Amino acid sequence: MKGIGISTLAGVLLAVFAQTAAAEVKVGFVNSDRIMKEAVPAKKAQQKLEKEFEKRDQDLQRMAKQLQGMQEGLEKNGVTMAEGEHRAKEREFNDLNRDFQRKQREFREDLNQRRNEELAGVLERANKTIKAIAEAEKFDIIFQEAVYASPRIDITDKVIKALTETK
Template sequence: MSIRLFLLMGLLCGGLASVVQAADYTIAVIDANRVVEESPQYDAAGEALQSEIGEREKALREQQDELSKLQQKLERDAALMSEDEVQRLQNDIRSRQRRLKYAQVEFQEDFSLRQNELRTKLAKQVQEAVVELAKEKKIDLILSEGVVYSSDRIDISDEVIERLKQRFLSR
């Protein structure tokens, strides 16, 4: 037997031993996006975020409306106004534009920060539910992203969603 053939046989036998040994393991998959989107925690986080930002959003819209009205006034009445009045109105418009732009940037940063906080909290809750379920069902490996195929038999997404619903209702 040549050395190459001997090595190839060894690799094949070693590979087969791994497959046989893997039969002792329990493997499951979850669709992480579906788990998150179908969890009541996801809906609650969206509602909480919307209620937190609603007033600020409204205030920004009102500032934008006031600014638009001033710009329309300048376009409409500039010919009838004195040079000083036009200059004061233009300065007021520029000042309001700067304040509005700053407020919008600050709002966007605060929104993103809060959104990330809620996302992190939800990810932790999903992780805890998955680990708890894995221990209860004696699952050795749970796969998520990058799975090319999985049968419904090993998909535990529904069970994770149910666990999240139970936790949500019990708080």
């Protein structure tokens, strides 16, 4: 529902309520954030990503410690070093720092891309599950975004349970 204005939403609701004026309207709500945090497929996707990127993350942490050590060495011994040696150490530090920044940026970009891929799959499964529940229980409309939703119409737990059962 992101991107839909209040007037458009009001028009849609008005149309739904007008068509079913004589019948009772069944409305539901799903908390997408909870599904992406609590559903088994979402948790498995997160674990898969952590495992996939673990080695690169550890390499970056090692590089960061190495940089920190080099910087501390330069600060501590910089005054007593010969000018040529000091310049060489600074150059080495700057080269490593550039390499670290590049690898860190690539890591974030790759991680974000893979996270989007994994979460798109989870979202697709969640939407199919929501639709199946809506059809089975004869919901007229189910919202995924709302400022407020009564716990009475919240079907998030049903969706999470259904996603767990349909591994």
